[in-house]
Amino acid sequence: MNTVTLTVKKQPELYLECENVNTDAFAGKKAADIAKLGAYQGKEILTLGDFFTITGEAGATAADTKIIVNGDCTKMKYLGAKMTGGEMIVNYACDMYTGSWMKGGKLTVNGDVHSFCGLALAGGEFTINGNAGNYLGAAYRGDWRGMSGGVLRVKGNAGSDVASFMIGGEMIIEGDVDIHLGTHMEGGKIILKGNANRRVGGQLVKGEIYVFGKINVMMPGYKPVGEKEMEVDGTKATFVDYLGDLGERHPKRKGETVYGHLYMKK
Amino acid sequence: MPKEVTDVICPFCGTLCDDLIVSVSDDNKTILGVKNACAIGAEKFNHQRQPGRVKRPRMRQADGSYKEITYDEAIDWTAKMLVKSRKTLMYGWASTSCQAMSIGHEIAEKCGAIVDNCATVCHGSSLIAIEDVGVPSCTLGEVKNRADRVVFWGCNPAHAHPRHMSRYSIFPRGFFTVKGHKGRKIYCVDCRYTDTAKCADEFIQVQQGFDYELLNAFRTAARGEALPDTVGGVPKEKIYEIVEDLKQARFGIIFFGMGLTHTMGRNHNIDIAINLTRDMNDFTKFAIMAMRGHWNVTGSGQVLGWQYGFPYAVDVSRRDQARHQTGETTSVDLLNRNEVEACFYIATDPGAHFPVDAMISSSRKPTVTIDPHINCTTEISDIHIPVALVGVEVGGCAYRMDNVPIETRKVVDPPEGVLTDEELLTRINKRVDELMAKGGA
């Protein structure tokens, strides 16, 4: 695997659209070619070379490429978005759309990310070693197909509207979340190690949410049906099993109604 | 001899009453009186003859005072600002015509801007909800002719849409509603007892911030599932009772306003209210409608819709792409994050509506405001360009809250020499073309 290292040398005055900073866009390119890749700042078309010092070279394909980004990326959007393979490490906080529409590979951010990160994640591993903003791993506006695969892990807290319209994959939030976790969820698994403010699993059709901490206000559409001993993300514990959202439609399988499950750690 | 202009469209709110009668002086210059309008609507006409109305563009001086400049100078300054700025916010559009918006969008696409309208601080959350789950709705005439259950949820038309209740929702007698008010059951759900609640048969007081939970409880009850003893302060017995009554409707309608759009969860409150409406259609006929406020904000969404496919917060800053993301391409977020370099405000007063931080950010950027009157925004602008009042001094298309378009009527001439939005934008567009042909500002 070949490695490309980007080091921020100049901060954008507005925000920089880094849709070309991912393993797919770099694949098969040398540092000089990568420096020529475009980046929008408003209507101005600049190049990656204007903002980054670039060393190394990419592998032949995304899967053979590793990217390391150093320096302040808080005004960079779309880092690692749509990548399909390989590895990317950002050693600073990033702005919106980081790791969105990712299909494969491994993306690690050693810092915080802003909102709309990991949107509609379809595959790969996306790890945020900091906090995340709103709409983490949610669907793009209007789409009923949110996160569908892969693993998204946040070490810190996340904001509101996390995992909206999730249909598959696994999300682990080690800290707390604000309101609306797993709204409209129709598949997949969310593990919340910390607390949730309110509105967990509203309008949920299918899927599983595990909460280790507390929820300030439970949704009225959830009803406890028993307890279960389970091992969840390495922790063995007893969970209370709530069925829900009973206000929402639910599919039937072999004549049986399939409900969503909210498991609250005792 | 004063003359009367009939079938005039009110230029105030999204109800777009179209039965006003305005008497006008013989020389077409002065409005003498307005009939049928509510107090706020009538005031919009009275503004026309306000003394001290600004009739020429003004430019802010170093000392903060304003000096009069010509339209040509103002147009040149504006065009240069637009051409130079790498990303401009073009916000407003609610009090102008669809025809003017269209020209504005052409400028935005050329200059690299974000076009946003006041939905961004109003029913934008409703639009997000509609993007997510759709909406079963109807025109206001359907409500008048058919509705026998009317729910006002987090809205107060008695104050915000003064003629709504008499024209469409509570009192009118329609084709299948010959008993008028008597044939309708009116519910009002709010966290406080409003003047609209006074007109309701039943007032349900919801604890502030618990609309989503209460709506979830309604849906759960509609499916016959168990509920906690109280939800959002409402006893479960009451919830079951109301849901059963709503199922008995022949035609039900929910009207909602800022009480849902701007309390905790915002779009989710609308989203679940829409889902409740959808559920009720398994039992009977039900519709839901946003009580859209700013006059033609709906029209801005429509024109943006057919030209770009998004209802507000449309980012064409890259000039090669149209994008939309509430939370990113929305005005307040753009200002708070300093994502834009210049501001162009038209036909709305963000200074009166936006959060203070956003306006502080705005005040540090080159700013042009196009508005008939002096308002909070004009006072933090480099240039203020006065224009004719749309719907009073010039016609043009406007869309009602139920998306019905009505061509508005001119009733008097604008003050001598004052341009209309369409004329002004056409000239800015032309100046932009000239500057771009020369390679920039």
Added chain:
Amino acid sequence: MSEYIIKNGHVFDPTQGIKGDKKDIAVKDGKIVDKVGSSAKVIDAAGKTVMAGALEVHAHVAGPKVNAGRWYRPEDKHFDSHKKPGITRIEGGKSIPTVFKTGYEYARLGFTFAMEAAMPPLYARHVHEEIHDTPIIDEAALPVFGNNWFILEYLKNHEVENTAAYIAWILRQTKGYGVKCVNPGGTEAWAWGLNCLTIHDPVPYFEITPAEIIKGLIEANEYLGLPHSMHLHQNDLGNPGNYKTTIDSLKLAEGIKATNNFGREQVLHSTHLQFHAYKGTNWGDFESGAKEVMDYVNKQKNLTIDTGNVTLDETTTMTADGPFEHHLHGLNHLKWFNVDVELETAAGIVPFIYDPNNAVFASQWAVGLEIALYAKDPMRCFITTDHPNAGPFTRYPRVYSWLMSKKVRDERLNSFKKADKVISATNLANMDREISLYELAAMTRAGPAKCLGLSKDYGGLKPGMNADIAIYNINPDKFPSSGPEIEKAFANVAYLFKSGKICVEGGKVVDMGHKETFWVDAKVKENKQVMHDVREKFLRYYSVNEANYPVPESYAPHQHIISVDATKA
């Protein structure tokens, strides 16, 4: 205006019986002429196919529900909203393109006219605002009448003359083109959450049946002698077993003769027939009813149809058939939009994914193709996708490839995941017919033009006709054999002339043309009853004043008004 001579192209023109002969076409002052001077610009069309500009007979391209579909589906265009180089604006949307993309794409496909298939009269101003902003192509819109209270009340008593007078009034108010009827009675029933699934189900309160509405509207249409016939979206769309209701509805036209001065022969146009040609009792035993329906259509010379071909894409369904969209939402649970329009109509929208792995959707695909392949008279069967319901119109080239090549069609059929099931539920596998370029010209040009009453000036290449001409990079002697090649050739015209002006060259839009809005002004005898009813309904039931109902002149700056005199009818 410039003169052109299009030289050595293979010309296909059913209006003159020209079947691919090498022929020069001369253009002058926006018209096709016998000859032009020596200074005329020469367009070398050697090895290319030359046809008249195509006419879209039924698509949802402008108006309130189309736009609701646009803005409630940001995901339809998030990554698909770009500006192409040149003079064009940003183009967005896959299944519901923006107005700019709609105009450019139709032009790139060789179309010069599109009919908006359903205009709610109350929203006519909106429809015309969008038509105004749609570049290049001429457009018209059909107001919907099948659930309108005036119509229901007049036809309950079989008052054809009053119906006709009201239609004429609406056409003038809305700048409308003809008489559209969607799920007659069913959409009014939907205002109470109900529907009319057969043509004999009574409409709640109004005590009339869909059959009476259909027949009455046909008669009123012929009373007026409008250029287009009654245009029907039948009851019970999209349900297994509906082919019987379809044939029952078509039978209502038996014995009625076309009365008009426009060369139109049909009295009923039955639209998106694919959705109405299903046998079986449920989606499990669902079968194609295309043969039964088309056997009837082939016999009845006073009918025309369009296909409504399923393109196997993710799309957005939208129709004035409100109850159907509610039903569809119940099947796929995707976001549901509905609007009921006072006194007039309703509309619903639901996104839809015609997944080729699903046997039902693949069978619907086959039914649509069968409809076209069973059609004996290509002048009476037109290709549509009921855009965007069965698929976006931008997929026409692919539909053509399936119709024109058995090989391409069979490749698709045999590669379905449930090919066996599809083959046994439909007849397509046994059909060998390949639509020729000449037949295609009939199905997309001459036929629609005649059906719309526009055959005098449109749909052909006779001298005197409007110079709307599409030139494709297709050599009929070496007709492409693979699907992608056929698609490519039809997707981007070599040239498109609109009213004698080159608007597209090499697939690139080079001129916005001179777009016109077509509408029909029908003069009738003064009718005090109808005008009294209009006044009364506006005073008591409408939410807008009568004076604010018409479409202002400024909304259609370039009007092509077709006048009809029905005062002596």
